[in-house]
Amino acid sequence: MVNPTVLLTTATAVLLAGLASVPLRAAPGTDRWSTLAPVVFEHLSPAERDFPSPVVMSVAQDGDGFMWFGSQAGLGRWDGYQMRNFYFDANDPHSLPGDFIQTLHVDRQGRLWVGTSIDGLARYDRQNERFVRVAAGVLSSPAVYAIASDRDGGLWVGTAAGLDYVDAAGQVHHHRRPDTAPGGQRANQIRALLLDRDGVLWIGSDAGLARRAVAGNRIDKVDDIAGVGDAVLSLSQNPQGGVVFGTLRSGVGFAATDAATAGARLLSLADQGRRQAMVLSLTETVPGQWWAGTYGDGVIEFDAAGIQRRITHRPAVAVSLASDRVAALWRDRSGLVWVANERGVDTHDPRNRTFSTIFDGVGLPEISASAFMTDQSGRLWVALADQGIDLIAPDATRRAGLRPDPLRPDTALPGSLILALTEAEPNEAWIGTLAGLYHTSGRGSRVRRVPLPHHEPLPRIGSILQRDGDLWLGTPGGLLRYDPRAATVRAYRQGP
Known part of the structure; x- marks a missing residue:
């Protein structure tokens, strides 16, 4: 050469x-x-930036603008210059309840909530820089996979054994579905939650997609047009109404607000000869265009019509995606897209289209x-x-x-x-x-x-x-x- x-x-x-x-x-x-x-990324290297762990599971931006990274071995807060890490300490009741962070959520007051894989839920008290734990024993399960907040200061919590609601006073209310409901016990293994602008709670579980109307406690299962009862692992608000959802092995789908009666439309993410991607996260990068973060297939860019392109790690290209195992996506308030993966966190600016480099x-x-x-x-x-x-x-x-x-x-x-x-x-x-x-x-x-x-x-x-x-x-x-x-x-x- x-x-x-x-x-x-x-x-x-x-x-x-x-x-x-x-x-x-x-x-x-x-x-x-x-x-x-290729899509150009900037890398936050775990070694150079002192991540608690290189394997990042979740990303969120709090009300003060800090970026938070939940990893398999602790929680990191990035201020744009340096990282501050938080860990579980058995001698400190105000430390994290556990170090394996499964999900992060910022409520309507700008407060950060932390869901762990086996140790329950906690809220970060930014005034005192400590964590306020929700007793893991009162939740349906200490394995917290999804969180969504409402206008009343309450919190919906998706666990491995059912749906819970934590009201503004801190009381926990269980909304476990009966085993006779569609999907059986799988419907209580909650993987994703989203409260849309109309107040409808969308629920992704191992049994598929469901929705809870604003009035009443009724939860209706949403059937996709293919009749596939696949697990729904991720949810994103659709500005056109309803939601976009990602599945375990059936691609992504679009569900309208009236999906309980109209059903949902699936969109395959498998090209000929490829298996379907496991979609762990979704975000709208620019109006009408989404990224699907997958486990092993990188990022797949798509719109309502189909796949636009695949964004993967390319060993010879230093600015490519760091890893094809993508756990979480987050678009911050400036429009920057953050990609959590097994080699730290990457960022991409969708507005930077001045130059294209092959x-x-x-x-x-x-x-x-x-x-x-x-x-x-x-x-x-x-x-x-x-x-x-x-x-x-x-x-x-x-x-x-x-x-x-x-x-x-x-x-x-x-x-x-x-x-x-x-x-x-x-x-x-x-x-x-x-x-x-x-x-x-x-x-x-x-x-x-x-x-x-x-x-x-x-x-x-x-x-x-x-x-x-x-x-x-x-x-x-x-x-x-x-x-x-x-x-x-x-x-x-x-x-x-």
């Missing part, structure tokens, strides 16, 4: 010149760069771009240094146009740096390399070496200009004028 730093000046100059002189023609309504470029090639983990060309049909030809050429169509379809093969020196690119591209006949290219001149055919699917009738038949060609059928070639030994029709070369050198 060629050192990318060697290419910086050349590639930048070629890119700016190419973009300034030749407009890229994308298909109407298609931004091919946002499709091809880091890899088709079948290549990383690339250095050394030359560009747009052909008559609007395809962008990208020279990948010594790794060949990729072709990007206006509709963002991308393919490996040409790759080097030292065993076919006359009919394949050399394994050396490509320095220049210019269109030959429509949709074909002249290619200048460190090892001579090449010409394509078959709309860029084939290539042949073009030895020059010159004392140096395979010169280093750093630039190409086509004028009136002739090629002007810039080489270290001077300027060459090549006539492909007559197969003649005339050399021009500095000096008398």
